[in-house]
Amino acid sequence: MTESDVDQRIRALIEPFNKKGVTIVDETTFANDLEFDSLTVMDFVAEIEDEFDIIISMNQQAEIETYGQLVSAVHKLQDS
Amino acid sequence: MTDIATKSTDRMDTPTNDLFSKFDGLIQTRETLLATGVEDPFNLVMEKVLSPTRAICNGRDTILLGTYNYMGMTFDPDVLDAGKDALERYGSGTTGSRVLNGTYQGHKECEDALREFYGMDHAMVFSTGYQANLGIISTIAGKGDYIILDIDSHASIYDGCAMGKAEVVPFKHNDIEAMEKRLRRLPPEAGKFVILEGVYSMLVDVAPLTEMIAIAKKYGAMVLVDEAHSMGFIGENGRGVAEEQGVIDDVDFIIGSFSKSVGTVGGFCVSNHPKFDILRLVCRPYVFTASLPPSVVATAATSIRKLQHGANKRAHLWENSKRLHSGLTDLGFSLGTDEPQSAIVAVIMPDLERGAMMWEALLKEGLYVNLARPPATPAGMTLLRCSLCAEHSSEEVEAILQMFDRAGKAVGII
Numbered sequence: 001m002t003e004s005d006v007d008q009r010i011r012a013l014i015e016p017f018n019k020k021g022v023t024i025v026d027e028t029t030f031a032n033d034l035e036f037d038s039l040t041v042m043d044f045v046a047e048i049e050d051e052f053d054i055i056i057s058m059n060q061q062a063e064i065e066t067y068g069q070l071v072s073a074v075h076k077l078q079d080s
Numbered sequence: 081m082t083d084i085a086t087k088s089t090d091r092m093d094t095p096t097n098d099l100f101s102k103f104d105g106l107i108q109t110r111e112t113l114l115a116t117g118v119e120d121p122f123n124l125v126m127e128k129v130l131s132p133t134r135a136i137c138n139g140r141d142t143i144l145l146g147t148y149n150y151m152g153m154t155f156d157p158d159v160l161d162a163g164k165d166a167l168e169r170y171g172s173g174t175t176g177s178r179v180l181n182g183t184y185q186g187h188k189e190c191e192d193a194l195r196e197f198y199g200m201d202h203a204m205v206f207s208t209g210y211q212a213n214l215g216i217i218s219t220i221a222g223k224g225d226y227i228i229l230d231i232d233s234h235a236s237i238y239d240g241c242a243m244g245k246a247e248v249v250p251f252k253h254n255d256i257e258a259m260e261k262r263l264r265r266l267p268p269e270a271g272k273f274v275i276l277e278g279v280y281s282m283l284v285d286v287a288p289l290t291e292m293i294a295i296a297k298k299y300g301a302m303v304l305v306d307e308a309h310s311m312g313f314i315g316e317n318g319r320g321v322a323e324e325q326g327v328i329d330d331v332d333f334i335i336g337s338f339s340k341s342v343g344t345v346g347g348f349c350v351s352n353h354p355k356f357d358i359l360r361l362v363c364r365p366y367v368f369t370a371s372l373p374p375s376v377v378a379t380a381a382t383s384i385r386k387l388q389h390g391a392n393k394r395a396h397l398w399e400n401s402k403r404l405h406s407g408l409t410d411l412g413f414s415l416g417t418d419e420p421q422s423a424i425v426a427v428i429m430p431d432l433e434r435g436a437m438m439w440e441a442l443l444k445e446g447l448y449v450n451l452a453r454p455p456a457t458p459a460g461m462t463l464l465r466c467s468l469c470a471e472h473s474s475e476e477v478e479a480i481l482q483m484f485d486r487a488g489k490a491v492g493i494i
Contacts, residue, residue, distance in 0.1 A: 039459055042252070055265045057226075
């Protein structure tokens with residue numbers, strides 16, 4: 001799967017969590033721009049894990065602050 | 081001289097980067113709450129403790145419904161005598177680590193009592209329950225290993241994970257399928273450690289240990305169960321939820337605490353692992369702290385041995401729990417579980433402000449409960465946690481229900 005395929009699928013998954021309709025670019029942050037609280041993060045991460053059949057550990061989550069970082073991390077994880 | 085003076089002035093002129101500014105949000109929340117005039121729910125003082133179930137709190141005679149004194153052992157005459165005797169004979173403290181000068185006869189006897197209580201080969205006593213989780217988890221699961229845990233796990237479990245640097249993989253609370261999916265995706269050769277709790281202390285629901293432990297074993301994981309809130313009254317011998325569900329033999333490590341049913345302070349781990357004792361040399365929260373005072377381990381050992389024969393007390397505690405649960409449900413309160421699953425009943429409050437008002441109204445009625453708020457609670461909830469004691473009389477439980485009725489109507493929650 002290419003990085004742009006990953007991007008498209010995550011974009012679809014994030015839709016229901018993007019309550020304020022924020023325009024999502026690579027620099028969009030989950031904590032500040034999207035205002036995700038810890039519960040939302042948990043549900044969102046679980047959906048991504050199921051969609052791509054991967055694990056994103058809490059240690060890895062701590063390194064991911066922006067949408068772009070997420071796409072690239074998922075791309076790497078599902079290749080490995 | 082002049083140079084030094086100038087330098088020191090320069091340094092003083094550099095504006096301090098206040099490291100406390102990260103707490104500003106919390107300080108504001110707290111000030112807003114206290115500005116409404118409520119008594120500070122996190123600053124209560126018990127001036128006198130009359131019994132396991134009564135104290136003078138902020139000047140009022142109060143029924144205690146917010147302690148973890150489930151089995152009411154804190155004033156048991158045998159327990160008190162053991163403590164006084166050890167205090168006289170061994171002194172007020174050990175002033176040393178368990179691995180140096182801090183292991184007394186009493187520490188060995190306390191570990192013997194635990195081994196007998198659980199029917200396990202090994203027991204290790206820590207200075208607190210928090211340190212037991214911190215030490216066992218961080219030592220067993222290190223860099224490159226995977227910890228699979230329930231998202232609602234206690235802070236001491238998360239802190240143990242962070243200290244050990246293992247990869248942490250949480251799954252949705254009590255969700256068997258979510259847990260299995262994550263185990264399946266991990267590398268088969270990796271070290272895996274599944275961490276569960278018998279009773280989760282906030283919503284006070286019980287874990288489906290039978291199913292979860294079977295899955296953990298299928299994927300080659302070791303299993304730890306924290307039974308802090310179930311020891312003493314769940315299971316035929318009070319060994320906890322794993323005993324009640326018939327899977328205790330498949331648990332690799334049980335963690336527990338002396339600060340709940342046992343009625344003092346301290347923590348422990350019991351296990352049948354043949355190499356367990358090596359942990360005494362490599363577990364830092366065990367090695368680098370002073371051991372428990374002799375009086376504490378003496379009260380703990382006596383209390384544990386009495387809990388083994390506490391079947392009648394267990395039965396009365398369950399009656400209390402069932403009555404409080406059904407009474408509060410009938411009054412119209414929303415509770416954390418549909419059925420009573422432990423000695424705690426969690427009452428869900430609409431928000432922090434009304435939770436604090438309800439807490440204060442109950443205190444003025446003469447009832448102390450725990451006000452629990454995020455981050456201790458899941459899903460941003462505010463809870464009033466009511467923990468019952470085997471020493472609460474049936475009449476006291478009825479009085480408690482009347483207090484909830486009056487306070488709930490006054491605050492407008494029911």
